[in-house]
Amino acid sequence: MIFLTLLYSTFKEAFEKKIILTIFLLIAAVILLFLSFINLDSIEGLKEMLMMSGDESFRDAIIKFETNLINQFSFMVVFCLLLIMSASFIPTILEKGNIDLLLSKPISRKKIVLGKFISVVFLAFIIISLLVSVIWFIISIKTNIWYFPFLTAIIWFTFIFALMYSFELFIGFVSQSTILSLLLTLFLLFPVTALLSVRETMVFSFVKNETIKFVFNFIFYLLPKPWDIRELCINMIEGIAIDSWWPVISSGIFMLVMLSLSVYYFSKKDY
Amino acid sequence: MKIITTKNLSKEYPSKSFSKEKILALNNFSFEVESGEIFGILGPNGAGKTTLIKILLGITHRTDGDIKIFDKEISDESYKMKIGYLPENHKFPNYLTGEQVLFFFGKLSGLTGNEVRKRSDEYLSLMDMQKWRKTKIKKYSKGMMQRLGLAQSLLNNPELVFLDEPTDGVDPIGRKEIRDILNNLKSQGKTIFLNSHLLSEVELICDRVAILNKGSLVKSGRVGEITSASNNFKFVTSEINEKTINDLLVSYKAVIHGKNEFIYSTVNIEDLNKLIDFLREKKILIHSLNREKDTLENMFINLIESQN
Numbered sequence: 001m002i003f004l005t006l007l008y009s010t011f012k013e014a015f016e017k018k019i020i021l022t023i024f025l026l027i028a029a030v031i032l033l034f035l036s037f038i039n040l041d042s043i044e045g046l047k048e049m050l051m052m053s054g055d056e057s058f059r060d061a062i063i064k065f066e067t068n069l070i071n072q073f074s075f076m077v078v079f080c081l082l083l084i085m086s087a088s089f090i091p092t093i094l095e096k097g098n099i100d101l102l103l104s105k106p107i108s109r110k111k112i113v114l115g116k117f118i119s120v121v122f123l124a125f126i127i128i129s130l131l132v133s134v135i136w137f138i139i140s141i142k143t144n145i146w147y148f149p150f151l152t153a154i155i156w157f158t159f160i161f162a163l164m165y166s167f168e169l170f171i172g173f174v175s176q177s178t179i180l181s182l183l184l185t186l187f188l189l190f191p192v193t194a195l196l197s198v199r200e201t202m203v204f205s206f207v208k209n210e211t212i213k214f215v216f217n218f219i220f221y222l223l224p225k226p227w228d229i230r231e232l233c234i235n236m237i238e239g240i241a242i243d244s245w246w247p248v249i250s251s252g253i254f255m256l257v258m259l260s261l262s263v264y265y266f267s268k269k270d271y
Numbered sequence: 272m273k274i275i276t277t278k279n280l281s282k283e284y285p286s287k288s289f290s291k292e293k294i295l296a297l298n299n300f301s302f303e304v305e306s307g308e309i310f311g312i313l314g315p316n317g318a319g320k321t322t323l324i325k326i327l328l329g330i331t332h333r334t335d336g337d338i339k340i341f342d343k344e345i346s347d348e349s350y351k352m353k354i355g356y357l358p359e360n361h362k363f364p365n366y367l368t369g370e371q372v373l374f375f376f377g378k379l380s381g382l383t384g385n386e387v388r389k390r391s392d393e394y395l396s397l398m399d400m401q402k403w404r405k406t407k408i409k410k411y412s413k414g415m416m417q418r419l420g421l422a423q424s425l426l427n428n429p430e431l432v433f434l435d436e437p438t439d440g441v442d443p444i445g446r447k448e449i450r451d452i453l454n455n456l457k458s459q460g461k462t463i464f465l466n467s468h469l470l471s472e473v474e475l476i477c478d479r480v481a482i483l484n485k486g487s488l489v490k491s492g493r494v495g496e497i498t499s500a501s502n503n504f505k506f507v508t509s510e511i512n513e514k515t516i517n518d519l520l521v522s523y524k525a526v527i528h529g530k531n532e533f534i535y536s537t538v539n540i541e542d543l544n545k546l547i548d549f550l551r552e553k554k555i556l557i558h559s560l561n562r563e564k565d566t567l568e569n570m571f572i573n574l575i576e577s578q579n
Contacts, residue, residue: 098363101358106351
């Protein structure tokens, strides 16, 4: 009941602040761009050529094409948009005059934190679902290859959003500032976790000092691993065996710690 | 039956500067509120009134002391099902309409959709806000926001209502309507906890008041008791000549307000009668004679000034 009410208020806020409209316009722009791209003659020619080399290689090429759509750049753009969208939710409920009313209602502070978290993650889930499924649908219609595992990206991307949002939520509670929580979360996504994910393949070729390497590794294990989970997601879609679930487990622990800290801080704070 | 009981309630805030000294917002504050009464809390700015309300509602945590509301510890959130609250300078999300505000906060109070709709109709009518129900509240005036806030605080049919400056920004007619609503609630057996700067208003509607200063309880009691009659007698007479005025000043220490008005202070009723005889001797007609009563405002100002 309370979760539904908080969900309603989150959607209403996102709708009235034109957050949903902005996101959908951006998604429509991406889809239109994508549609015009796959209608180019050269793409048609490439399609014909791949089909001639056999069904399996055509199918593999389409899967590769789909996974390439969730490359580092589009991944960062989508997550930046989602984090911008969600940054104001907590500072808004903490505004003087609003928080007093909310806390006078028969709801525990824990439920307010978790309810708001779940509502925002659900909103992000809908946006991600729409984006991924529309792109998948267009490709599938165009190629007649209906590769369903691509849709698992919805779950993985929602999970990545949830763990980044848990950090944004905590900073939002502590700082009560939309700008600060957004900047710190974006900073965590890029460059911090992006650099940490390539620390062995790139960073350590420049860094020779063992202490610095240890510090890098230590921070890597503490922080969430959105870029590693994105890799893991692509591997799963392409049917490549997963070596380690560690990025998912440690990121899940990070999210739980952030949520616990948010609940603890919010419960102790005087308003 | 006691609805609110606090015992040695204290609240310390950490200092915002670098000194280790803490700010004492409430100091061993003990009081009780009886069921069905309108209880007023008074005090100058920074006295700790809003802190007290926030502690009672679980918005701010106490540092020390005991609180019981409906005979339950406030750590048990269930008491909030039976309370309503109108905060000072409340801020509803401005993208909502009046109706949506009531729906959102009504649902948070644990009401069903049907209950919220039915009671919204009832309270929006009571507050004369029906025609504004579908208007976004960013277009509301201060008075309209107060009426909506009051409707919100009553939506769950609470037994105890906390009102922090309920008539702030409301015109005199609206204030009278709000007073009538509060008296009506009282007649229904509801308990009202009121914080208002308008002492004349508090005097009109409160049964009992507590006066807070610098976090401590200074005075409490029934309004009629603490605004007791003074020893000042106000005379309105026919015109008094200069010589008699001089006599009044010298012999009776009267405070002259004009040629036909003066104040005489005495605790002795015989002295008062002597003065009346004196005036009759001088052929002065007494048009009226009233014993002055301390207003709540006078009493409050004198009390706070003597404290400070």
